[in-house]
Amino acid sequence: GQQVMQIPQYQHVQEGEDFTTYCNSSTTLSNIQWYKQRPGGHPVFLIQLVKSGEVKKQKRLTFQFGEAKKNSSLHITATQTTDVGTYFCAGYMNRDDKIIFGKGTRLHILP
Amino acid sequence: KAGVTQTPRYLIKTRGQQVTLSCSPISGHRSVSWYQQTPGQGLQFLFEYFSETQRNKGNFPGRFSGRQFSNSRSEMNVSTLELGDSALYLCASSFGGLGYEQYFGPGTRLTVT
Numbered sequence: 001g002q003q004v005m006q007i008p009q010y011q012h013v014q015e016g017e018d019f020t021t022y023c024n025s026s027t028t029l030s031n032i033q034w035y036k037q038r039p040g041g042h043p044v045f046l047i048q049l050v051k052s053g054e055v056k057k058q059k060r061l062t063f064q065f066g067e068a069k070k071n072s073s074l075h076i077t078a079t080q081t082t083d084v085g086t087y088f089c090a091g092y093m094n095r096d097d098k099i100i101f102g103k104g105t106r107l108h109i110l111p
Numbered sequence: 112k113a114g115v116t117q118t119p120r121y122l123i124k125t126r127g128q129q130v131t132l133s134c135s136p137i138s139g140h141r142s143v144s145w146y147q148q149t150p151g152q153g154l155q156f157l158f159e160y161f162s163e164t165q166r167n168k169g170n171f172p173g174r175f176s177g178r179q180f181s182n183s184r185s186e187m188n189v190s191t192l193e194l195g196d197s198a199l200y201l202c203a204s205s206f207g208g209l210g211y212e213q214y215f216g217p218g219t220r221l222t223v224t
Contacts, residue, residue, distance in 0.1 A: 030210060031210060033212060033213070035213075035215075042201060042215040042216060042217050042218050043154070043201070043203075043213075043215045044215070045212040045213060048211075048212055088153075088154060090154075092209055092210045094210060097166065097167055097208065097209060097210070098156075098167065098209070099156060099210075100156070101146075101153060101154040101155075101156070103152075103153035104153055
């Protein structure tokens, strides 16, 4: 069946280092959404990418959508302790009106 | 604008019992979707309601059901609870459906003993 794989599952970085999480879909996506969930919290919407090859930036966060609309990445530059949490991608397929969440990447920041 | 609210926040039930969870979406949002979150399986889609109609359903047994009222508030029911149903149940509302940004509620933590 359709899958959205996210890697890595966990990532420990020193504060100030960069961080990247990758999302890969088995099928072409209509759009991809990214969410952040702080420990003990609920997912919070970060951004939606729709166009092939799209790149969007939010301060230190850079989001990319692949040319084939099957993969995406989230890159955080110079991580801070406030970046701690789990980052989820969610692939949406318009044809089936279906959304599939990746299992998330849990980011730990070492001071 | 008030966010998505869910009640109750915590619940402890016994195997075999049934449970009803409630979700109030953001004002103006007609889509409410439900998710089960567990450490092992991540976020799994249960179903989505839009203007009182179920539009989508995930791969969960028939013990999981839901409904939506005319004011867009939604309820989720799980009958004959099993230990494996212990999870965080999240609802999310959106303006247009699954292809739009989802606003999640704080969740209901269900523990089945």
